[in-house]
Amino acid sequence: MEMPKVDPFILSRKDELVARLLTVLPDDGVIHADEELRAYECDALTAYRCPPLAAVLPRSTAEVSAVLKICHEMEIPVVPRGSGTSLAGGALPTADSVILGVARLTDVLETDYDDRIIRVQTGRTNLSVTGAVEADGFFYAPDPSSQLACAIAGNIAMNSGGAHCLKYGVTTNNLLGVTLVQMDGTVVEIGGGHMDAAGLDLLGVICGSEGQLGIVTEATLRILPKPEGARPVLIGFDSNEVAGACVADIIKAGILPVAIEFMDQIIIRITEDYAKAGYPDCEALLIVEVEGSEDEIDEQLALIKDIARRHNPVELRESGSEAESAAIWLGRKSAFGATGRVADYMCLDGTIPVSELPRVLRGIGDLSDKYGLRVGNVFHAGDGNMHPLIMYDANKPGDLELVEEMGAEILKLCVEVGGCLTGEHGVGIEKRDLMSHQFNPGDMEAQMRVKDVFDPKWLLNPGKVFPLASIAERGA
């Protein structure tokens, strides 16, 4: 993976940089020893590694601003980092960059149930936001599968989704306000505890900008009352096409499940070997979950079961208890871990129109044959966000390159049928060079103009999102 050229002049100023950082941060907030910097050399895209020049762990917005001012003056690139769980290399450093980690910004600043908001520092983990309000019957809706570890800062940077987006939306739909520190140290407040910030929707463009427009240190998030209950039904089919048709029929029938998850036979078998969830051995499996009171759940599930029966399922299993619900979810929730047990894998993230599901699954099957690599499919079927897992052996020379080539072909197929390269993981470095398959130069130019305004020197999170050739003239 090509990264921006390292600037030897910046490398030569490391001592000066560290000395200046230590004037605005305590000793334990500046990491500069080579062995300690190894901890920041990659995120969850572990195939690419590069230790940064230094790392800082500020404890306040003022400290973030002071650090950025110094880096801005010295024209040193800054790579923001939440918890380092990005699958797209969103927090991959360059050798001449400073990692700015928000891990020490973890406070809850305000909770207001009447206004249905929580304001937090953004180093706080996704799950612990819900943790702060769940005793009072509330939750924070976006639930990426890394939610135990991932930070709100990273969720905002990548506009993270989760399994329940069909009903509750993704991060951008649950974000009301931010404190943003620009690269030159300027602190701006956007939005707040009210709905719909004034003026241009800067909040909307900051969310999902992959840390390239500023560092979000505080966020006001919408919290929701917990539903009375939830219950899944598991439906097995003997073909992917039929499962796809069943999804479309459920949606057309006017039911809005909170989740519709899809697993194909490869994933069913891998997870069953590991988790022993008792899944049927079939071609395709859906988990459909609905919410409400017991009676409301019955009402919705009755409709869903009727629709499913019209598609001749090989299995139709409704949960009758908490334990049975957990068993239905067990395999799905273990899918990634179980796959990791049998092979190295690359997890893709393209989204497609739901109607194209059968065609894309066939296309992925063809590519799997062509490249001789196994692919399992487990994804959010309700919103078309696919997660093909391409399995390989990281120790076999040439395999990673082969996987990347095949992954690119799958993503191009997603774009070709009217979808996109990434539904919730972000572009990062991983999909950067595919951007020109989805956008023409004018489309990308419009996006880059926004970066020009927020970060005229192009110092924030270098080498991500845009193909390097397209940004050659920027930031000069």
Next chain:
Amino acid sequence: MLTPGTEDELAEILRGANGPLSVRGGGTRHVPGAGEPLTTSGLRGITLYEPGALTLVAQAGTPMAEIEAALEAEGQRLPFEPMDHRGLTGREGTPTIGGAVALNASGSRRVQAGACRDSLIGVRFVDGSGTIVKNGGRVMKNVTGYDLVKLLAGSRGSLGVLTEVAFKVLPAAATQATLRLSGLPVAEAVRAMSAGLTSPFEVTAAAHDGQAGETLLRIEGMEGSVAYRTVELGHVLGDFGGAEVLDADASAAAWLRIRDAVPVAGAGDIWRVHCRPSQAAALVEAAAADAALLDWGGGLVWLRVPAGTDLRAALPAFDGHATRVTGTGPDALPPEPAALAALTSGIRDRFDPRGLFAGV
């Protein structure tokens, strides 16, 4: 009136323009800026509608009524319940989908289903240099590149002329009911609405009409579910006096009035104030308005004040902003702090380098 019939024609017009343009959809919502009039009404029609994928794509000048009719035929709807501004502004014309996007115009369901921008998943537009730009697409989960979809929503035509918009749509509810409380002072009404909105019974709208002295909370969904939640919500609201239940027809009629802010229509200037619900009562008191309507559980306050009133000066400091919707009083749009204003003008300069949309 310039009326391009295609996106390419529009791009050609913008490339050749040498003075400000006054862009509008149906012209029902706000006064377009000064300049040569240009309408998107020639860009009309639904380009793609897939009920099974909950996706609708339409050209920006498509009449809202055409979109709503197509959705209704499939038992679906736009989640954000777009308001019709004509009752307030007194303008003639046909509301368009592009106009709703340009204003991020959301109705009462915003409190539960999100704003117009939350349902918007893709845009095509022509910027001030005449370049055609697309962003987002037709899928509801998409983080590929920066989200200019949101940036364009609510930009009031200041960054470009929308040509096509794509939405995530939702199933329409099988039925609805509304609980009506009477005679509550504003502060009590907000507490009642908060109690409803923080219950698990999925209130999809909550409003307080100061003139009628009534507080309304709506429930939508399948028959059995609505019946159940109506009873449960009634228990939640027990502390606020007896609630009367409006059936589906009465409920629909009541919310049409609220959606379009009919209770505040009249002589004078109409303002909309976005605030925290917990601040709404204090703002209403300070405004001493001729009419007040709270929607979004108190997060949106409509106020009618005598013509020319500087409402912002009358309000105490609060978390939110105030926009003048009708009349000719002080600046319509809220002032921005310097750092934000710098970002706004930077973006406008780059999307509209020749100031074609400067009058917006």
